[in-house]
Ligand SMILES: CCCCCCCCCCCCCCCCCCCCCCCCCC(=O)SCCNC(=O)CCNC(=O)[C@H](O)C(C)(C)COP(=O)(O)OP(=O)(O)OC[C@H]1O[C@@H](n2cnc3c(N)ncnc32)[C@H](O)[C@@H]1OP(=O)(O)O
């Protein structure tokens with residue numbers, strides 16, 4: 001072991017909590033921890049799942065490599081008889097976006113959530129065995145956010161008992177669906193249903209796209225890939241497709257609830273946010289402990305950059321957010337399961353709240369995570385810009401999460417509609433429940449005063465909660481009052497949309513804070529585990545308070561002095577978390593294979609490995625580069641001649 005490796009070992013020894021118990025909290029249960037650990041090792045030890053060459057492969061090689069991995073993954077799943085839970089962990093640790101995500105993550109759920117019993121019996125067994133491969137074809141060239149604006153039509157022909165799926169214009173081509181471009185044999189296609197010349201809105205139809213014999217598109221269907229996307233490697237492992245259909249396809253009318261799949265996927269995206277965020281934070285934290293700049297005295301060692309308060313102020317709120325998103329993700333999964341059970345019993349009462357929560361939290365967590373990955377890259381200085389840091393690819397793969405499954409601003413506007421409806425119903429029979437229950441205390445929240453007098457008062461969870469509730473209630477009521485001044489509410493909604501989005505963000509941040517606080521009320525075993533989580537919860541909340549001080553002050557929810565005390569408390573919390581930082585990222589239990597980062601290596605042996613990685617670049621295959629004789633040598637010769645003249 002060299003000095004760097006010893007250095008991280010020292011860091012680990014500093015931890016003041018039981019890291020093994022924290023691993024269980026992070027995983028959700030001992031069962032999930034053990035299962036994840038086993039599958040992570042299985043993937044890491046399998047050479048087919050190698051991924052360190054992605055940035056240098058051509059698009060075609062990259063894509064073929066992904067097909068190979070997907071086929072190998074499926075083979076292993078069958079051979080090892082993996083359960084659904086294990087298979088899904090395997091996909092997670094393989095860490096490569098592929099058509100299988102859309103097959104399992106959207107096609108199958110769409111059939112389960114929207115098809116009739118009879119349709120399910122026909123399609124699900126085929127899909128489960130991957131005898132057909134499906135995708136989710138909703139978005140068109142002309143419309144993504146505006147689902148009601150989709151142009152593709154599905155016209156019922158009573159003569160043939162078939163639906164004619166038709167894209168009448170260029171803009172009605174299905175554009176973006178993952179897996180559609182090159183792989184899928186089937187799709188759930190969203191189209192406007194027309195029967196007897198009457199329109200019945202947008203519905204999903206199962207459509208066969210390609211022959212199951214030779215994979216050629218069926219007659220009347222034109223399909224291809226939409227082209228290279230952001231970043232080398234990254235999301236280019238995925239074929240995103242364009243298709244135009246013009247031929248009759250047999251199907252049946254699915255039931256209502258076409259939005260159900262989006263609610264499901266948004267919920268999974270919130271859980272995924274904590275994974276991507278924790279991964280970036282793990283890299284930046286370990287590297288910040290390895291990296292030293294300035295501060296040496298009398299020839300001694302320099303300061304670890306993690307000891308700079310500015311580094312902590314940028315990094316530790318991201319670490320805290322990773323834990324916060326983990327817990328809100330757990331809660332959202334529970335909410336989704338609950339609403340699904342209710343829907344099955346024809347109880348639609350909690351669907352609007354589930355929609356608002358999944359839409360809002362998807363927006364909040366993905367926006368934060370995408371920004372945080374970029375911040376982690378900067379936290380790693382120049383080396384963060386190298387592909388071998390793992391951060392550029394992580395960013396490129398992650399950032400479309402701000403757009404897909406609902407543009408993040410469009411989703412916040414949905415939350416705003418829900419909030420405004422809640423405010424307008426205050427004082428009526430209908431009492432706000434669930435995540436808007438706090439609105440039931442609106443009279444108190446409009447005039448309450450924050451009691452903080454010294455920095456430590458900010459450690460009281462009730463004080464934090466009330467400040468967040470007062471801020472959100474006051475912002476929501478203020479914008480609702482402005483809305484009421486418009487004769488036409490829709491016009492008012494458009495005009496005030498920036499304020500509405502801000503109120504929605506405040507509401508979603510309150511949900512995350514309150515779910516973290518609820519988590520801390522549970523029995524959490526392990527020396528120091530609960531204490532550390534308490535610190536992270538306070539960092540998460542007080543950092544938001546600091547970043548959004550304008551909201552808290554302008555609504556009078558806290559005073560300027562209290563804002564300044566919150567900041568003092570934050571600095572003190574950073575000092576308390578500092579010795580635990582490496583152990584807190586170790587608790588994610590990520591293998592080096594999964595992290596895919598020289599900077600984030602478990603052993604901290606960064607410099608020799610960076611040097612080694614650099615030599616692997618294809619550009620270093622030869623000492624004199626290709627092109628020297630054509631372009632460099634003549635240039636040099638000319639210069640030489642000019643110099644002589
Ligand atoms: C190599 C490895 C191999 C390994 C192999 C392993 C093998 C396998 C192993 C197994 C592995 C497993 C792996 C799985 C992995 C991954 C997961 C998935 C991946 C994800 C990838 C992501 C892909 C991304 C996919 C996509 O991107 S897919 C496209 C998504 N597109 C959008 O998201 C459009 C946004 N736009 C809208 O969501 C709306 O359109 C709009 C604007 C809201 C309305 O707009 P508006 O028109 O105003 O409204 P209306 O529609 O009229 O609705 C009006 C009324 O309905 C209400 N309401 C609107 N919504 C909803 C709603 N949801 N729910 C409920 N209500 C709603 C609204 O509240 C209003 O209620 P009211 O107020 O009336 O009471």
Ligand SMILES: Cc1cc2nc3c(=O)[nH]c(=O)nc-3n(C[C@H](O)[C@H](O)[C@H](O)COP(=O)(O)OP(=O)(O)OC[C@H]3O[C@@H](n4cnc5c(N)ncnc54)[C@H](O)[C@@H]3O)c2cc1C
Nearest residue numbers: 136137138139143144145176177178400403404405406409
């Ligand atoms: C990597 C990736 C994978 C995808 N996979 C799939 C898939 O598998 N299947 C599928 O069907 N689709 C898929 N999509 C499409 C995706 O769902 C849409 O791109 C997304 O819903 C956003 O819609 P849009 O592109 O029409 O954006 P637009 O709506 O055109 O957004 C453009 C801008 O307009 C703003 N805007 C739009 N409407 C409003 C409004 N009402 N008020 C204020 N501002 C507004 C937005 O905030 C944004 O800034 C994928 C997209 C990506 C990037």
